[in-house]
Amino acid sequence: MPSWIRTLAKRKDARLNTSRQPVPAGPDAPHAVVIGAGFGGLAAAVRLLVRGYRVTVVDRLDQPGGRARVTRVEGDGGDYVFDMGPTLITAPFLFDELWEIAGERREDHVEVVPTTPFYRIRFEDGSVFNYTGDQAAMEAEIAKFNPDDVEGYRRFLKKSEAIFETGFLELGHVPFGKVTDMAKIIPSMVLLESHRTVYGLVSKYIKDKRLRQVFSFHPLLVGGNPFSTTSIYALIAYLERHWGVWYAMGGTGAMVQGIAALAERLGGTFRYGETVEEITAEASRPSGEKPRATGVRLESGEHIPADIVVSNADAAWTYKHLVRPEHRTTWTDAKVDKTKLSMSLFVWYFGTDRTYEDVAHHTILLGPRYKALLDDIFDNHTLADDFSLYLHRPTATDPGMAPPGHETFYVLSPVPHLESGTDWSREAERYRQSIERFLEKTVLPDLSQHVTASLALTPREFEEDYLSLKGAAFSIQPQLLQSAYFRPHNVSEDVDGLFLVGAGTHPGAGMPGVLSSARVLDTVVPDPADLVRQRGGAVPA
Numbered sequence: 001m002p003s004w005i006r007t008l009a010k011r012k013d014a015r016l017n018t019s020r021q022p023v024p025a026g027p028d029a030p031h032a033v034v035i036g037a038g039f040g041g042l043a044a045a046v047r048l049l050v051r052g053y054r055v056t057v058v059d060r061l062d063q064p065g066g067r068a069r070v071t072r073v074e075g076d077g078g079d080y081v082f083d084m085g086p087t088l089i090t091a092p093f094l095f096d097e098l099w100e101i102a103g104e105r106r107e108d109h110v111e112v113v114p115t116t117p118f119y120r121i122r123f124e125d126g127s128v129f130n131y132t133g134d135q136a137a138m139e140a141e142i143a144k145f146n147p148d149d150v151e152g153y154r155r156f157l158k159k160s161e162a163i164f165e166t167g168f169l170e171l172g173h174v175p176f177g178k179v180t181d182m183a184k185i186i187p188s189m190v191l192l193e194s195h196r197t198v199y200g201l202v203s204k205y206i207k208d209k210r211l212r213q214v215f216s217f218h219p220l221l222v223g224g225n226p227f228s229t230t231s232i233y234a235l236i237a238y239l240e241r242h243w244g245v246w247y248a249m250g251g252t253g254a255m256v257q258g259i260a261a262l263a264e265r266l267g268g269t270f271r272y273g274e275t276v277e278e279i280t281a282e283a284s285r286p287s288g289e290k291p292r293a294t295g296v297r298l299e300s301g302e303h304i305p306a307d308i309v310v311s312n313a314d315a316a317w318t319y320k321h322l323v324r325p326e327h328r329t330t331w332t333d334a335k336v337d338k339t340k341l342s343m344s345l346f347v348w349y350f351g352t353d354r355t356y357e358d359v360a361h362h363t364i365l366l367g368p369r370y371k372a373l374l375d376d377i378f379d380n381h382t383l384a385d386d387f388s389l390y391l392h393r394p395t396a397t398d399p400g401m402a403p404p405g406h407e408t409f410y411v412l413s414p415v416p417h418l419e420s421g422t423d424w425s426r427e428a429e430r431y432r433q434s435i436e437r438f439l440e441k442t443v444l445p446d447l448s449q450h451v452t453a454s455l456a457l458t459p460r461e462f463e464e465d466y467l468s469l470k471g472a473a474f475s476i477q478p479q480l481l482q483s484a485y486f487r488p489h490n491v492s493e494d495v496d497g498l499f500l501v502g503a504g505t506h507p508g509a510g511m512p513g514v515l516s517s518a519r520v521l522d523t524v525v526p527d528p529a530d531l532v533r534q535r536g537g538a539v540p541a
Contacts, residue, residue, distance in 0.1 A: 022102055023052030023528070025267055030307035030531040033058060033296050035276045035322075038066025039086075039511055040502035041312030042259040043518035046098045048310070049266035052528040056304060057268060058296065060275040060467070064260040066312070067466060067473075070253035073351065073453040078403035080351035080453045082410060083253055087392045088115070088362065089246040090239055091512040094519075098259060102266055110258040111249040115397060118245040120360035121214055122442065124368045129214050130360075133241050146208035156205035156215065160238035167235045168512070173519040175490050175506065194232050194480060198224075199371075201231040213370055220414060222509040223342030223474020225378040227371055230480040239512065247361065247397050275299045275467075279309050279322045281495050291327045293497035307531050308497045310521070315476060315488040315504025316341065316469040323495060330493040340482060342474035342509070343377045344417040344459035348432050349410045351402055351453035352444075359443055361396040365389045378477075381420040383427065387413045389435065391443070406452070409444075411435055417459055418471040424458040432456055475504030483508070490520045499525060 032048045034041045037059035045055045063069055067085035074080075089095065092112055099106040106112075117130040129141050139150045196204070202216040218236040219229035248255040260270065277299045281291035295305040311318045316339060319331035367373060367388045376382045390412040394401045402408040413435060416422070432454075440447040459471030468475065476482055488505050492498035501517040503509035 022050045022266060025049065025052050025054045025528075027054075028532070029054050030528045031056070031305065032308045032310060033304055033306040034310045034312060035059075035279075035296065035318075036066055036312030036502070037061070037064040037260065037270065037272075038312050038502060038514070039068060039256070039259075040514040040518055041066070041310070042256070042263060043094075043098055043515050044310045044312060044499075044501050044521055045263045045268050046102060046259065046266065047518055047521055048525065049263060049268050050101050051522075051525075053308075055263070055268045056271060056306075057263070058271045058274050058276055058298070058304070060273065061465070062272050064270065064272075065253060065256040068252050068256050070251065070256070071349070071455065073455070075351055075403045075406060075453055076353070077406075080403070080406070080408050081251055081253070081401045082349040082408060082455070083251040083392075083394070084347070084349070084457065086252050086511055087247075087394070087410075089248060089252075089255070089511060090236075091243055091515070092246050093243070094512060094515040095255060095259075099262060102262060104262065106258070109261070110255050112246045112255075113249060113397060114244050115247050115361045116245075117360060117362075118240055119362045119364050121217075121364045121366065123210055123213075123366050126442075127210070129210075131214065133244050142211060145211050149206050149208050149211055152205040152207065153211075153215070156202060156234075157238060157241065159201070159205070160234050160236075160241075163232060164235040164238040164242065167232045168239060168507075168516075173507075173516045173523075175520050175524050194230050196231040197227055198229050198231050198234050199226040201234050202226075209370075213366060217364065219478065222478055222513065223472070223476075223503070224478040225343075225374050227374060228378070229478050230483055232480075232483060233478055233508075236510075245362070247394070249398055249400075251394060251398065251401060276313070276322060278324070279311070279318070279495065279498060281324070281327050281498075283327065290494060290496045293492075293495050306497075308499065308525060310499045310501060310525075312502045314466065314468045314472075315500055315502065316472075317467045318500065318504075319488065319494070320469065321467070323498075328494045331488060336469070340477045340479060341417055341470055341472035342477050343414045344462055344471045345457070345473040346413045346415045346428070346431055346435075346459070347410055347457040348435055349408075349453075349455050349457070350451050352407045352409070352447070352450040353405070353452045354450045355395070355405065355407050356393070356444055359391070359393050359396065361393055363391040363393070363443065365391060365438070365442060377414055377416050381416040383415055383420055383422045383431075385434075387415075387435070387438075389413050389438070391439070411439065415459060417473075418463060422459070424460045428456055428458050474509040475502070478508050490517060491524045 032053045032055050034057045048055050069084045071082045072079045096106045117132045119131040121129040199216040216226040219226045219233050276296045278297040280294045283291045293309040297303050320336045367386045376384045392410045395407045462468045463471040507513045
């Protein structure tokens with residue numbers, strides 16, 4: 001076991017359950033249906049299988065991964081491989097643990113390598129900040145913009161570490177099912193200044209406006225507005241510093257396939273191309289008791305019975321469209337409609353017949369506006385003419401993602417969700433061309449002459465392909481009153497035997513958050529033997 005995992009294992013409330021041996025599930029073992037084969041669903045399946053559940057994973061796509069699905073486009077001399085969703089790994093131990101609890105080693109199946117710089121950030125004036133995990137290098141970069149901010153950065157990093165210690169190591173995998181759970185952490189939240197926004201906290205320590213952008217953009221990686229996201233999410237800065245930024249060779253899809261294969265070796269069943277239409281529930285319960293989940297009904301009409309249901313589907317969609325209104329007293333349609341959802345994304349995936357050796361693996365290109373652009377995206381729900389972009393060049397690290405002598409890219413632009421009313425069937429190509437011109441003018445010269453593969457993902461596809469309410473790319477926004485206890489709980493408030501994992505529940509979006517939501521199941525899902533006893537069956541010796 002790597003030393004950094006042993007270190008984490010010793011921390012309070014950050015236990016790694018690597019000593020447990022997988023429990024084989026017999027034919028009479030309780031059955032769990034997992035809705036969605038995204039990272040949250042895959043991690044949930046592995047954890048349930050290790051505990052002795054029979055597990056069936058149902059996903060409407062033709063492959064595992066959810067938002068992390070993979071698309072291949074045939075090119076001259078080979079395929080362009082496009083990771084459609086997440087591109088970087090920031091807490092690798094959460095992946096390693098899935099193999100370890102099954103008695104295996106992740107490195108025997110998937111290779112991960114560090115990337116540096118973590119990000120190359122380019123400002124509108126052409127100046128560049130190389131964001132890394134090296135203290136001296138970071139201070140030198142900061143000094144190029146404002147030497148007086150070096151000391152402020154040191155203090156901000158200490159603050160980020162303190163938030164990380166509490167918000168991630170202690171609370172990231174702890175369920176918040178009761179008001180008392182929230183009350184216990186209020187003193188810590190006050191001490192850590194959780195009432196501030198991420199941008200507000202950064203501004204307390206950093207004075208240069210450009211550097212404030214550098215150290216406050218992280219909430220966008222989990223669907224939040226830096227100007228309204230609670231400063232709890234400032235922990236991401238230290239999380240990256242602590243564990244680094246990693247890339248899975250073969251792309252994120254290689255990690256998806258690795259976990260799916262692990263679940264299959266443990267006995268899990270996958271049903272692709274099947275859409276869950278309803279989470280069925282037994283409504284005739286004793287007075288005062290919640291309805292109990294009994295399985296799922298597919299669009300085909302087939303009913304799959306289950307002892308428990310785990311939804312990795314979008315949390316807002318789960319309640320509004322999968323659970324009948326008469327079974328919901330907490331997450332009513334009215335409450336879901338009042339919930340603030342994340343922004344959406346426009347993503348252009350493209351391949352080129354030339355290489356761009358001077359472009360980093362991860363590049364952030366900031367536009368002329370920062371707060372005003374975010375206001376348009378999150379509050380005004382207006383598709384602006386300008387944008388800020390994240391450019392991913394996986395072939396910088398992994399040339400096998402494209403044919404020889406070619407490159408694979410994706411460029412991501414935060415945009416409003418579908419409440420904007422934007423007609424993406426008309427706007428998509430215009431918007432794509434605008435991004436292409438911007439990239440051509442800045443970091444990818446002559447791009448339009450070298451594009452040999454092209455496809456786009458709009459907010460409409462986020463709703464249609466992933467069943468994400470209003471096409472929100474990251475489910476529920478991570479604001480203070482939509483965090484921890486105030487998010488949809490990992491244990492459904494409305495239906496017994498229903499559990500939630502993924503971006504819309506605690507602790508939130510991003511791969512560390514989604515994988516941590518599956519860790520919560522170890523605490524809240526009953527042991528299979530207990531369910532067998534409840535049914536009056538015999539527990540295997």
